[in-house]
Amino acid sequence: MIAELGHYALVLALGLALVQSVVPIIGVRARDAVLMGVAEPTALAQFGFVTFAFGALVACYVTSDFSVATVFENSHSAMPLVYKITSAWGNHEGSMLLWVLILAVFGSLVALFSGNLPDELRATVLAVQSWIMAAFLLFILLTSNPFARLAEAPFEGRDLNPVLQDPGLAIHPPLLYLGYVGFSISFSFAIAALLEGRIDAAWARWVRPWILAAWMFLTVGIAMGSYWAYYTLGWGGWWFWDPVENASLMPWLAGTALLHSALVMEKREALKVWTILLAILTFSLSLIGTFLVRSGVLSSVHAFASDPMRGIFILAILVVFIGGALALYAWRAPLLKQGGLFAPISREGALVLNNLFLTAACATVFVGTLYPLALEAVTGEKISVGAPFFDATFGPLLVLLLLAVPFGPLMSWKRGDLLAVSQRLLGAFAAAGFGILVTLAVQGRPALAALGIGLGLFVIAGAITDLVERTGLLRAPPATVVQRAVGLPRSAWGAALAHIGLGLTLLGIIGETQWGSERIVSLKPEQHVAIGNYDLTFEGTVTRDGPNYRELAATFAVQRGGEFIGMMQPSKRTFATRSTTTTEAALMMQGVSQLYLSLGDPGPDGSVTVRLYYKPLVLLIWLGAVVMMLGGAMSLSDRRLRVGAPKPGKRKSEMQPAE
Amino acid sequence: MTLLRLLVLCGVLFGTPAAFAVEPNEVLADPALEERARSLSRTLRCMVCQNQSIDDSAAPLAHDLRVLVRERLKAGDSDPQVLDFLVARYGEFVLLKPRLEWQTALLWLTPLMVLIAGTIAVIAAVRRQHRAPGADKLSAAEEARISELMKSVGD
Numbered sequence: 001m002i003a004e005l006g007h008y009a010l011v012l013a014l015g016l017a018l019v020q021s022v023v024p025i026i027g028v029r030a031r032d033a034v035l036m037g038v039a040e041p042t043a044l045a046q047f048g049f050v051t052f053a054f055g056a057l058v059a060c061y062v063t064s065d066f067s068v069a070t071v072f073e074n075s076h077s078a079m080p081l082v083y084k085i086t087s088a089w090g091n092h093e094g095s096m097l098l099w100v101l102i103l104a105v106f107g108s109l110v111a112l113f114s115g116n117l118p119d120e121l122r123a124t125v126l127a128v129q130s131w132i133m134a135a136f137l138l139f140i141l142l143t144s145n146p147f148a149r150l151a152e153a154p155f156e157g158r159d160l161n162p163v164l165q166d167p168g169l170a171i172h173p174p175l176l177y178l179g180y181v182g183f184s185i186s187f188s189f190a191i192a193a194l195l196e197g198r199i200d201a202a203w204a205r206w207v208r209p210w211i212l213a214a215w216m217f218l219t220v221g222i223a224m225g226s227y228w229a230y231y232t233l234g235w236g237g238w239w240f241w242d243p244v245e246n247a248s249l250m251p252w253l254a255g256t257a258l259l260h261s262a263l264v265m266e267k268r269e270a271l272k273v274w275t276i277l278l279a280i281l282t283f284s285l286s287l288i289g290t291f292l293v294r295s296g297v298l299s300s301v302h303a304f305a306s307d308p309m310r311g312i313f314i315l316a317i318l319v320v321f322i323g324g325a326l327a328l329y330a331w332r333a334p335l336l337k338q339g340g341l342f343a344p345i346s347r348e349g350a351l352v353l354n355n356l357f358l359t360a361a362c363a364t365v366f367v368g369t370l371y372p373l374a375l376e377a378v379t380g381e382k383i384s385v386g387a388p389f390f391d392a393t394f395g396p397l398l399v400l401l402l403l404a405v406p407f408g409p410l411m412s413w414k415r416g417d418l419l420a421v422s423q424r425l426l427g428a429f430a431a432a433g434f435g436i437l438v439t440l441a442v443q444g445r446p447a448l449a450a451l452g453i454g455l456g457l458f459v460i461a462g463a464i465t466d467l468v469e470r471t472g473l474l475r476a477p478p479a480t481v482v483q484r485a486v487g488l489p490r491s492a493w494g495a496a497l498a499h500i501g502l503g504l505t506l507l508g509i510i511g512e513t514q515w516g517s518e519r520i521v522s523l524k525p526e527q528h529v530a531i532g533n534y535d536l537t538f539e540g541t542v543t544r545d546g547p548n549y550r551e552l553a554a555t556f557a558v559q560r561g562g563e564f565i566g567m568m569q570p571s572k573r574t575f576a577t578r579s580t581t582t583t584e585a586a587l588m589m590q591g592v593s594q595l596y597l598s599l600g601d602p603g604p605d606g607s608v609t610v611r612l613y614y615k616p617l618v619l620l621i622w623l624g625a626v627v628m629m630l631g632g633a634m635s636l637s638d639r640r641l642r643v644g645a646p647k648p649g650k651r652k653s654e655m656q657p658a659e
Numbered sequence: 660m661t662l663l664r665l666l667v668l669c670g671v672l673f674g675t676p677a678a679f680a681v682e683p684n685e686v687l688a689d690p691a692l693e694e695r696a697r698s699l700s701r702t703l704r705c706m707v708c709q710n711q712s713i714d715d716s717a718a719p720l721a722h723d724l725r726v727l728v729r730e731r732l733k734a735g736d737s738d739p740q741v742l743d744f745l746v747a748r749y750g751e752f753v754l755l756k757p758r759l760e761w762q763t764a765l766l767w768l769t770p771l772m773v774l775i776a777g778t779i780a781v782i783a784a785v786r787r788q789h790r791a792p793g794a795d796k797l798s799a800a801e802e803a804r805i806s807e808l809m810k811s812v813g814d
Contacts, residue, residue, distance in 0.1 A: 235715055237715060240710065240711070240715075241710070242709065242710050243710060341788055344785065352781055356774065356777045356778065356781065357774075359773060359777060360770050360773040360774045360777065361770075363769055363770070363773040364769055364770045364773075367765070367766055367769040368766065368769075371763075371765070371766045375762060375763075379762065381751070381762065382750065382751070382752040383751050383752060383754070383757045383762075383763065384704045384710070384751075384752055384753070384754060384755050384757065385755070385756075385757060385766065386702075386704060386710055386712065386755030386756065387701070387712070387755060388701065388702045388755050388756035389755065389756045389757065389766075392756065393767070393769075393770050394770075396770075397770055397774075520681055520682070520683050520686065521683055522683045600682075609682070609683060
């Protein structure tokens with residue numbers, strides 16, 4: 001019964017979405033406030049129905065109702081409760097429902113927190129949101145119904161893929177989808193602006209918090225996915241340039257560019273047309289990302305045809321939304337007036353440079369991901385594009401971008417002075433140079449790695465320089481510094497933090513890739529394996545039972561420089577239902593570095609094969625992403641205050657008298 | 660979602676769950692040769708896997724290829740010779756970093772083309788903007804009004 005109610009709630013939500021797609025637009029045309037006002041309650045009601053449907057699905061999983069097909073396929077009565085819940089979205093149908101739920105959350109948030117928007121704009125934005133909603137609900141109802149029943153209910157489920165039985169599944173997909181779907185709002189705003197043929201700095205101010213929020217979620221969502229892969233896959237990699245990862249990286253790159261170009265638009269009314277295009281592209285890439293992953297087209301062109309209905313539906317949604325948006329853009333964008341002039345050497349110029357590199361990086365990932373597919377479709381020839389390609393192309397672009405990062409925030413708007421900025425960055429240059437020398441002295445080769453460390457330090461020190469300059473630290477009396485620090489807009493703190501995070505991630509990447517070491521050995525009890533300063537003694541194995549698996553765990557005593565510092569216990573879990581095995585690597589933190597130990601097959605003589613890594617600075621990769629997210633949160637708190645304020649701040653009113 | 664694909668396709672599907680990629684018995688005695696084998700392995704695709712190098716993959720085919728690479732190196736092949744040998748046997752598909760050829764030119768040149776096209780677009784936009792009338796220049800009437808105002812301020 002509960003499954004049918006959930007299904008019915010989805011149908012009702014679709015009905016509401018169709019109403020919300022049409023009526024507010026008619027209202028805008030007819031200048032009818034009542035019709036425009038329809039969008040708000042329908043958005044909230046949609047949220048209610050979709051939440052109910054999602055709750056119903058989770059209830060089916062929690063109660064192990066195996067008469068529901070997706071529950072039978074992806075759940076098991078012996079699973080711990082948390083995995084029963086998360087397995088609701090650990091499959092195609094459920095994850096699409098999660099996508100729609102998050103879309104409904106964003107839709108209702110726009111309805112609730114857009115009181116300061118002009119009525120027409122709000123009505124149009126909500127209507128466009130609803131087009132997306134309607135398309136996805138139709139997709140779920142027609143091709144991917146998570147509530148479909150089986151004629152005869154099986155006694156037991158087939159279990160969730162053991163790899164997914166991990167807390168990562170509770171965190172990674174929801175965060176990623178919050179990011180993907182969050183960009184739908186800037187998309188809707190862009191479409192609304194094109195439909196109205198009008199756009200100004202106020203538009204950028206309304207849309208920026210949504211971009212920031214989506215970007216934050218996507219940043220930390222990608223980082224979480226990377227960490228998850230790192231600790232479960234058992235071979236210590238954290239980024240594989242896998243098409244599925246690239247699918248999430250592309251919207252992140254475009255979204256980062258959007259974040260920066262919207263800044264220019266908000267402060268200087270420049271780059272309007274470009275910002276609109278980026279908003280469209282970012283969400284288009286989110287859609288492509290979602291669907292590339294969901295349609296299976298990436299693994300092979302042929303997988304696409306395994307479910308023709310789904311494949312064609314996906315293609316239709318992509319064509320309608322991306323094609324439609326770009327056509328609208330081509331038609332209406334020339335109507336938008338350009339504003340704000342600036343010299344090439346200026347804050348605006350620096351942000352244009354940022355956009356140029358990010359766009360090129362995004363295009364590289366896009367082409368690299370889809371080229372093999374396209375080539376196979378056209379010539380039938382199969383090629384591979386993997387990590388070495390991206391290292392050779394994406395890498396240099398990112399290095400150039402990072403070199404420019406510290407200059408941007410220090411430039412003045414309209415017309416900057418490169419020489420003066422370079423002088424103010426002397427401290428950062430010094431920090432980078434010092435870092436390079438120390439790295440060379442301590443680690444020796446490779447020289448390129450030392451330069452990488454220098455670059456990371458340059459980015460971090462550059463961001464700190466910005467804060468030092470703005471607060472007058474080192475120059476002004478302490479009281480003034482404190483006063484200025486408090487008075488500094490939170491967005492300035494946020495930008496500095498985000499850039500510091502970027503530098504930290506780079507340091508982590510350099511450390512892990514350049515100085516990481518690895519040992520692969522077969523050990524008998526009481527034998528040792530050494531890596532760097534560390535020495536591990538294999539003490540023996542134990543077998544134990546988990547809720548739905550058997551586990552073989554090996555115990556190792558870890559010594560550093562002859563001193564005992566702890567135990568590590570990697571294990572292998574065998575899940576009987578799917579007769580599959582997972583590796584649970586043991587991780588030991590040493591500051592921001594890690595020892596990583598994973599277990600291979602046990603030998604007949606009581607020996608085990610282990611793969612042992614020492615990964616210097618590796619934790620910085622993900623900590624950097626968390627710092628980036630905190631920077632975004634800091635900026636967002638600033639924006640929310642200002643956006644929520646009934647009257648713009650003093651400085652604002654001077655800049656935008658027309659509002 | 661990454662995990663799902665990577666694992667399902669490589670570990671689970673091919674029946675070698677969670678065995679290691681490089682097995683201890685594969686490792687060559689000569690560390691320099693082994694280092695070359697490892698860096699070559701990282702650029703070679705495990706062809707039955709999803710975008711995994713033979714260095715990462717636990718599939719039996721990856722094992723065979725790793726052994727093959729090491730055999731060629733021991734026989735005295737240079738790195739390009741090893742790659743040529745594998746391409747001759749398995750086609751371009753085996754290379755994770757495609758060679759620059761006519762059919763991959765677009766792939767390799769994309770970053771550069773986007774940068775160049777972007778730069779040209781930016782320059783064109785800046786020029787157009789500066790040439791556009793009225794954007795920053797005042798009309799004759801406005802100039803006159805300003806000089807009037809300036810005069811009145813000066814008085």
